[in-house]
Amino acid sequence: MKYTIPTTLLPIHEIVAEVISHFETQSTLIVKAPPGAGKSTYLPLAFLNEPWLAHKKIIVLEPRRLAAKTIATRMSQLLGQNVGDTVGYRIRFETKISSLTKIEVVTEGILTRMLQSDNCLKEVAMVIFDEFHERSIHADVALALCRESQQKLRPDLRLLIMSATMDLPELSSKLNSKIIESQGRQYPVEIHYTGETDLQLLPELVVNTIIKASKETTGDILVFLPGQGEINSSKDLLQNKLKHTIVHCLYGQLPFSQQQAALVPDKNGKRKVVLATSIAETSLTIEGITTVVDSGYGKTMEFDPTTSLSRLVTIAISKDAADQRAGRAGRLSPGVCYRMWSKARHETRKQHHQPEIESADLCSLVLEMALWGISNINDLVWLTPPPKDNVTQATETLQSIDALKGNKITEHGKNIHALPCHPRIAHMLLMAKKLNLESLATDIAAIIEEKDPLSKELGVDLNERVIALRRFRSNNGKGKSFGMIEKVAESYRNLLKVAPDNGNFDPYMTGLLLAYSFPERIAFARPGNNSQFQLANGKYAQFSHKDDLANEPWLAVAHIDAREGTGKIFMAAPLNPRDLVSMVKTVDSEFEDEDTGEKLIKRELRIGKIILKSTLIAQDE
Numbered sequence: 001m002k003y004t005i006p007t008t009l010l011p012i013h014e015i016v017a018e019v020i021s022h023f024e025t026q027s028t029l030i031v032k033a034p035p036g037a038g039k040s041t042y043l044p045l046a047f048l049n050e051p052w053l054a055h056k057k058i059i060v061l062e063p064r065r066l067a068a069k070t071i072a073t074r075m076s077q078l079l080g081q082n083v084g085d086t087v088g089y090r091i092r093f094e095t096k097i098s099s100l101t102k103i104e105v106v107t108e109g110i111l112t113r114m115l116q117s118d119n120c121l122k123e124v125a126m127v128i129f130d131e132f133h134e135r136s137i138h139a140d141v142a143l144a145l146c147r148e149s150q151q152k153l154r155p156d157l158r159l160l161i162m163s164a165t166m167d168l169p170e171l172s173s174k175l176n177s178k179i180i181e182s183q184g185r186q187y188p189v190e191i192h193y194t195g196e197t198d199l200q201l202l203p204e205l206v207v208n209t210i211i212k213a214s215k216e217t218t219g220d221i222l223v224f225l226p227g228q229g230e231i232n233s234s235k236d237l238l239q240n241k242l243k244h245t246i247v248h249c250l251y252g253q254l255p256f257s258q259q260q261a262a263l264v265p266d267k268n269g270k271r272k273v274v275l276a277t278s279i280a281e282t283s284l285t286i287e288g289i290t291t292v293v294d295s296g297y298g299k300t301m302e303f304d305p306t307t308s309l310s311r312l313v314t315i316a317i318s319k320d321a322a323d324q325r326a327g328r329a330g331r332l333s334p335g336v337c338y339r340m341w342s343k344a345r346h347e348t349r350k351q352h353h354q355p356e357i358e359s360a361d362l363c364s365l366v367l368e369m370a371l372w373g374i375s376n377i378n379d380l381v382w383l384t385p386p387p388k389d390n391v392t393q394a395t396e397t398l399q400s401i402d403a404l405k406g407n408k409i410t411e412h413g414k415n416i417h418a419l420p421c422h423p424r425i426a427h428m429l430l431m432a433k434k435l436n437l438e439s440l441a442t443d444i445a446a447i448i449e450e451k452d453p454l455s456k457e458l459g460v461d462l463n464e465r466v467i468a469l470r471r472f473r474s475n476n477g478k479g480k481s482f483g484m485i486e487k488v489a490e491s492y493r494n495l496l497k498v499a500p501d502n503g504n505f506d507p508y509m510t511g512l513l514l515a516y517s518f519p520e521r522i523a524f525a526r527p528g529n530n531s532q533f534q535l536a537n538g539k540y541a542q543f544s545h546k547d548d549l550a551n552e553p554w555l556a557v558a559h560i561d562a563r564e565g566t567g568k569i570f571m572a573a574p575l576n577p578r579d580l581v582s583m584v585k586t587v588d589s590e591f592e593d594e595d596t597g598e599k600l601i602k603r604e605l606r607i608g609k610i611i612l613k614s615t616l617i618a619q620d621e
Helices: 013-025 065-079 110-117 137-152 168-175 199-216 228-238 256-263 319-330 343-347 363-372 388-400 411-417 423-434 438-449 462-474 480-496 507-517 577-583
Strands: 028-032 057-061 087-091 094-096 103-106 124-129 158-163 178-181 189-193 220-224 245-250 271-276 289-294 297-304 309-316 335-339 522-526 529-535 540-542 554-561 566-574 585-592 599-607 610-618
Touching: 013 028, 013 158, 013 178, 028 168, 057 110, 057 137, 065 087, 065 103, 065 256, 103 110, 110 137, 110 363, 124 137, 137 158, 137 363, 158 168, 168 178, 189 319, 199 220, 199 228, 199 271, 199 289, 199 335, 220 319, 228 245, 228 271, 245 256, 289 319, 319 335, 363 388, 363 411, 363 423, 388 423, 411 423, 423 438, 423 480, 423 507, 438 462, 438 480, 438 507, 462 480, 462 507, 462 566, 507 554, 507 566, 507 577, 529 554
Parallel strands: 028 158, 028 178, 057 103, 057 124, 087 103, 124 158, 189 335, 220 271, 220 289, 245 271, 289 335, 540 566
Antiparallel strands: 087 094, 297 309, 522 529, 522 554, 529 540, 554 566, 585 599, 599 610
């Protein structure tokens, strides 16, 4: 079939012929192009009529779900088709492709699952890694596996790595690949440094800067904030402060229709302010933006291998991320960017974004490698090697949930991998099937994966969230706070082929299911302190002594702040100790009595580092 490729005035057009020529004889290429050049939406289409594509597909890997759907939609529009025809997408819990689809835009680890089911990728001619400078862990793992396949099984598999900002000479050296650069069409952006910012007062200071920018500039304003909380606070503060202006939010948890509304000009011609997370740095084109207000902060998940916990932290963005954000103001005409920090502070910022693989929970990565047949993770060639401590911690976690035996994947581990979620959650869902608690487990999985919809004043009990979710379903979806959670829960129910349950349930079963996911977060109340608990990993954590769970002797903890000293519990469920019998281990340690010289054995019954009983016995007993 011959495809009609649209002509375009996009800047990327200047390098298309060179890129196509390169892939006639070579299999790997790096393309550098600034945001707005058209690399994401036009370059994949340019390959549709190439002879090497034949009856195979092109896979485009995107780091975010919104970008995947938006880019697939835009490419389909350029072809004058519907999404799912020549161009489609596959994201977590949602697929829109057909037998005609030649370009699949995918995300959420879907490419690694494709590689696991077919190491050769025999139906794929090219894999495109878009926005690779973001260095998501999914992209790093997928690239490592694709290169392994290319070098050992598929020398004809073409790999295209696309980036806006990176240390490209280093990347080129590691991939042994040429770089082709598109200069783009970027208008000058005037940078204003507003001075240092107090993070605690960020919404108030951002609103002041927005008001200042609205008076000094024309056109729509894009505002970068760390997360959903700061966005909502800023939106509330902006109420009635800007005339003839409409305020949109843009973050990952929003419904797709609201996300799309933020990307296009207001239908009534009003000036637009878009309050966004880093989701708006790349891939997405927001029409009409001439001004950027940059708070200078973003959020990232940071994993602590000493506690087995990840936490969402607010960090100062790197220089290249700041340049990406500022560039959004120069897409259509000369623009202005207000940076809410000093020029001197700017010089101290990191040059490049830290690869996620250096600070992430590596459970999924280690499981992927085990399924691939790699017991030593260093056998693969990595752009950034995974930290040894994090690999060790991930291996121990996978062993604790029976996904690995030694460094080999178990049959249970293969079943865990087959589910599209973190191995901990998958283990809980599989254990729930044995206990006929699938519906409860799907509710729990959705709640702990998504943002907590209930006020902190309502306490930490996860069961209260399950009750509220079931009430939401019983009321036919009235009340939007549980809409996204129910969507995820429904997807899990479809996977497990179970019906929703809105009835009563045993609250201690919630704790047991949580304990399967987080065995190291089984917690025992410290004697004499009914709001402080020792976790099975040896750490201590607490919550308000007025909380309804404060008098429970045993808990399973879902969400916790892994702070120094005593952590803070945000979500947990009560445990019946009788349900923990299978988790109790006997640990013997030998020692010599200092007074008598007698050799003794200390025999302890433990759940992790929680000592249930300790007995001294002579070695000859």
